[in-house]
Amino acid sequence: MTEKERDEISGTETTGHEWDGIKELNTPLPRWWLWTFYGTIVWALGYVIVYPAIPLINSATPGVLGYSSRAELDQQVAMAAEAQADTVARIEELDVASIIGDEELARFARAGGRSLFKNYCSQCHGSGATGAPGYPNLNDDEWIWGGTPEAIYATIAHGVRYEDDPETRFNLMPAVSEYLSPEEVREVSHYAASLSGMAEGEATAAGQQLFAENCAACHGEMGEGIAEMGAPALNNAIGLYAEDYEGILAQVQAPRHGVMPAWLGRMSEASVKQLAVYVHSLGGGQ
Amino acid sequence: MALTGNEIHEFDIDPVNKAGSRQPLYAPRKKIFPKRVSGSFRRFKWLVMAITLAIYYITPWLRWDRGAYAPDQAVLVDMANRRFYFFFIEIWPQEFYYVAGMLVMAGIGLFLVTSTVGRAWCGYTCPQTVWVDLFLVVERAIEGDRNQRIKLDAAPWSAEKLVKRVSKHGIWLFIGVLTGGAWIFYFADAPTLLNDFIRFEAPFVAYATVAILTATTYTFGGLMREQVCTYMCPWPRIQAAMLDENSLTVTYNDWRGEPRTKHAKKAVTEGKPAGDCVDCNACVAVCPMGIDIRDGQQLECITCALCIDACDNVMDKLGKERGLISYATLNDYNANMAIAMNDDARIEPARVRGGDGKLVGAIKQTNWRSIVRPRTLIYFGIWSLIGLGMLFILFTRERLDLNVLHDRNPLYVQLADGSIRNGYDVKILNMTPEARLVELTLEGLPGGSMRLAGQSGETSQQFILDVDPDKVLPLRLYVEADPAQLSGPQHPFAIKVEDVLGDESTKVDVRFESPRE
Numbered sequence: 173m174t175e176k177e178r179d180e181i182s183g184t185e186t187t188g189h190e191w192d193g194i195k196e197l198n199t200p201l202p203r204w205w206l207w208t209f210y211g212t213i214v215w216a217l218g219y220v221i222v223y224p225a226i227p228l229i230n231s232a233t234p235g236v237l238g239y240s241s242r243a244e245l246d247q248q249v250a251m252a253a254e255a256q257a258d259t260v261a262r263i264e265e266l267d268v269a270s271i272i273g274d275e276e277l278a279r280f281a282r283a284g285g286r287s288l289f290k291n292y293c294s295q296c297h298g299s300g301a302t303g304a305p306g307y308p309n310l311n312d313d314e315w316i317w318g319g320t321p322e323a324i325y326a327t328i329a330h331g332v333r334y335e336d337d338p339e340t341r342f343n344l345m346p347a348v349s350e351y352l353s354p355e356e357v358r359e360v361s362h363y364a365a366s367l368s369g370m371a372e373g374e375a376t377a378a379g380q381q382l383f384a385e386n387c388a389a390c391h392g393e394m395g396e397g398i399a400e401m402g403a404p405a406l407n408n409a410i411g412l413y414a415e416d417y418e419g420i421l422a423q424v425q426a427p428r429h430g431v432m433p434a435w436l437g438r439m440s441e442a443s444v445k446q447l448a449v450y451v452h453s454l455g456g457g458q
Numbered sequence: 459m460a461l462t463g464n465e466i467h468e469f470d471i472d473p474v475n476k477a478g479s480r481q482p483l484y485a486p487r488k489k490i491f492p493k494r495v496s497g498s499f500r501r502f503k504w505l506v507m508a509i510t511l512a513i514y515y516i517t518p519w520l521r522w523d524r525g526a527y528a529p530d531q532a533v534l535v536d537m538a539n540r541r542f543y544f545f546f547i548e549i550w551p552q553e554f555y556y557v558a559g560m561l562v563m564a565g566i567g568l569f570l571v572t573s574t575v576g577r578a579w580c581g582y583t584c585p586q587t588v589w590v591d592l593f594l595v596v597e598r599a600i601e602g603d604r605n606q607r608i609k610l611d612a613a614p615w616s617a618e619k620l621v622k623r624v625s626k627h628g629i630w631l632f633i634g635v636l637t638g639g640a641w642i643f644y645f646a647d648a649p650t651l652l653n654d655f656i657r658f659e660a661p662f663v664a665y666a667t668v669a670i671l672t673a674t675t676y677t678f679g680g681l682m683r684e685q686v687c688t689y690m691c692p693w694p695r696i697q698a699a700m701l702d703e704n705s706l707t708v709t710y711n712d713w714r715g716e717p718r719t720k721h722a723k724k725a726v727t728e729g730k731p732a733g734d735c736v737d738c739n740a741c742v743a744v745c746p747m748g749i750d751i752r753d754g755q756q757l758e759c760i761t762c763a764l765c766i767d768a769c770d771n772v773m774d775k776l777g778k779e780r781g782l783i784s785y786a787t788l789n790d791y792n793a794n795m796a797i798a799m800n801d802d803a804r805i806e807p808a809r810v811r812g813g814d815g816k817l818v819g820a821i822k823q824t825n826w827r828s829i830v831r832p833r834t835l836i837y838f839g840i841w842s843l844i845g846l847g848m849l850f851i852l853f854t855r856e857r858l859d860l861n862v863l864h865d866r867n868p869l870y871v872q873l874a875d876g877s878i879r880n881g882y883d884v885k886i887l888n889m890t891p892e893a894r895l896v897e898l899t900l901e902g903l904p905g906g907s908m909r910l911a912g913q914s915g916e917t918s919q920q921f922i923l924d925v926d927p928d929k930v931l932p933l934r935l936y937v938e939a940d941p942a943q944l945s946g947p948q949h950p951f952a953i954k955v956e957d958v959l960g961d962e963s964t965k966v967d968v969r970f971e972s973p974r975e
Contacts, residue, residue: 185481200481201485202685203487204685205689206484300865302871309872311879312871312872405874409873409874453911455871
């Protein structure tokens with residue numbers, strides 16, 4: 173064992189490490205650094221005593237302050253709810269159209285509705301409310317069950333074909349194929365396709381006749397749809413199931429029916445109203 | 459190794475960790491008692507100190523009239539309303555690149571200064587230096603100059619020492635409070651905040667900021683002092699890379715100082731060579747970093763030049779030329795050394811002095827013209843270009859701005875009549891302190907029309923809107939068009955906003971999205 177080597181210039185010991193002729197000095201740390209280090213230890217000890225710190229099997233040591241981030245969250249949520257209580261009460265009182273008329277309430281309801289929509293509605297209608305085949309797009313200007321604030325509210329509150337709610341929106345499209353021949357089904361489907369100008373549309377006199385007898389009662393003389401009955405318009409660029417003739421044919425042969433749950437009862441009336449305001453604000457509200 | 463009579467080997471060896479030779483793991487601070495000095499650099503430092511402190515303390519109290527809709531504080535960082543005011547300039551958050559530009563300029567400015575005159579930032583203008591200087595003024599006023607302070611420090615505790623120490627630290631803390639106190643006034647209306655602060659009605663963050671800055675000022679300026687520069691600051695490490703052989707740095711000119719001797723006359727009579735340095739240690743005594751400049755350039759040296767003043771005073775008394783310690787470039791120093799060295803590589807005073815006792819003409823003196831050289835000119839050029847560029851942008855910038863964000867989800871909406879609707883979040887920014895009437899129009903969208911969300915009824919080709927002074931008007935804009943009339947599924951067009959009464963206008967290029975067939 174040799175004596176520790178000292179650097180000639182600085183008089184400091186070296187660590188014995190050498191790279192390319194450069195030796196590492198073992199310069200003593202300044203003492204204030206040591207005190208800072210002790211300070212952090214003291215701080216850590218205090219922290220362990222005051223705050224939750226050491227993990228146990230099911231929880232952690234609680235700390236003398238009893239602090240918990242979950243409790244703090246609950247507290248903040250409660251504070252937020254309390255701060256919003258007056259606004260929510262006013263929303264509860266007013267009808268949806270009046271809420272939309274009040275700028276401050278409408279802003280609040282849109283924000284709340286947006287959040288509720290992401291939680292409860294986006295699974296079917298999509299996060300941008302664009303829908304999918306069978307799930308209506310809520311941005312556009314066609315409304316199967318009506319696009320006024322109150323109509324939207326009623327649809328959200330009571331759902332569509334939702335058996336547990338006696339006030340639910342309900343209709344069924346009959347399976348026309350049971351009493352029409354396959355030839356006639358194709359004829360009327362071609363006619364229906366012609367109403368919106370589809371490529372395979374054919375407005376034959378026979379087709380028109382069949383449409384008037386079997387479809388016009390719900391969908392209207394010109395296929396304009398009747399919102400009170402929940403019958404979609406057939407004479408425009410928007411289709412719920414069908415984007416082309418094949419889709420129309422499939423729907424006429426074996427109609428599909430979507431179900432939407434009733435939300436009143438699952439969430440408060442104020443929440444349903446906020447949702448209605450939000451959906452109404454998406455661009456197509458009437 | 460030696461042999462004793464009993465033929466037992468005695469080894470001349472020490473354990474590596476022998477107490478006497480053991481190096482401590484942690485070095486205590488060596489106390490420094492900088493002596494007061496007078497001279498031209500000291501005067502310059504007083505001046506810099508007065509100016510920098512005045513800027514720091516007075517700036518928030520300057521007023522600047524901006525009309526009814528903006529604060530009248532000349533320099534204000536308004537966090538709550540997200541505005542930065544600097545005299546006639548108002549900066550919005552999206553114009554933060556000015557701050558980035560200022561930081562780039564500060565960086566290049568430091569390159570420029572360092573490559574020219576060394577660590578002038580450290581020595582004269584760094585807040586650490588200025589406040590340590592200020593704290594030393596207090597220390598000297600209470601405890602006296604160097605010798606008295608050393609004596610007081612060594613003396614046992616007495617009532618007098620206690621009074622002096624308590625009052626010194628008390629005043630330091632008071633300065634700390636004033637320092638932290640001045641800081642907060644940059645972030646709120648100063649008179650209002652001062653009033654609230656005194657009545658304990660100011661926001662908590664104001665008190666916390668003052669407390670933290672009081673603590674840092676007191677600790678860094680009073681207790682840690684030179685240790686901040688030596689251990690904590692990264693700048694000394696970086697600056698070594700910026701100095702070159704033409705940078706002016708505080709230099710001990712050993713070509714005329716060595717061999718140093720305390721007994722110059724005796725040496726001369728004995729025929730020994732004697733340099734100009736009389737080894738009086740005045741340069742060490744005044745050094746706020748506690749180092750000896752005669753050891754050459756060192757990391758600790760902040761180039762405050764106080765040793766120059768101290769040495770010049772001594773040279774004056776000795777009747778010799780000033781400048782034994784001076785600002786010199788490495789090039790000049792090396793040239794002078796070459797003159798002074800004899801064949802044995804020893805410094806020979808006779809070689810730098812002529813027969814008349816004056817320095818020979820070949821000796822290079824401090825020459826401030828070394829400031830101008832390609833490197834510094836390039837730094838200065840870059841620095842000025844950025845500055846001029848920023849000024850140009852500043853004076854030509856739009857005060858009516860438009861932000862447009864196209865909806866991502868949904869990208870477009872198919873409407874019943876076959877047309878397509880696109881949604882945009884539009885923000886009209888009125889960056890002037892007056893209300894404005896603006897016109898919103900579409901440009902380059904055939905058959906296009908628009909509608910504002912929340913307004914029912916027909917679509918329109920243009921909207922006339924009120925924008926409040928110094929405010930953003932957020933709009934939700936629905937644009938409708940027939941895809942058959944457009945150039946493709948991504949039709950480019952512009953949304954334009956125009957000041958109805960003025961001539962400012964701005965437009966944003968956006969796309970109109972339609973389904974791909």
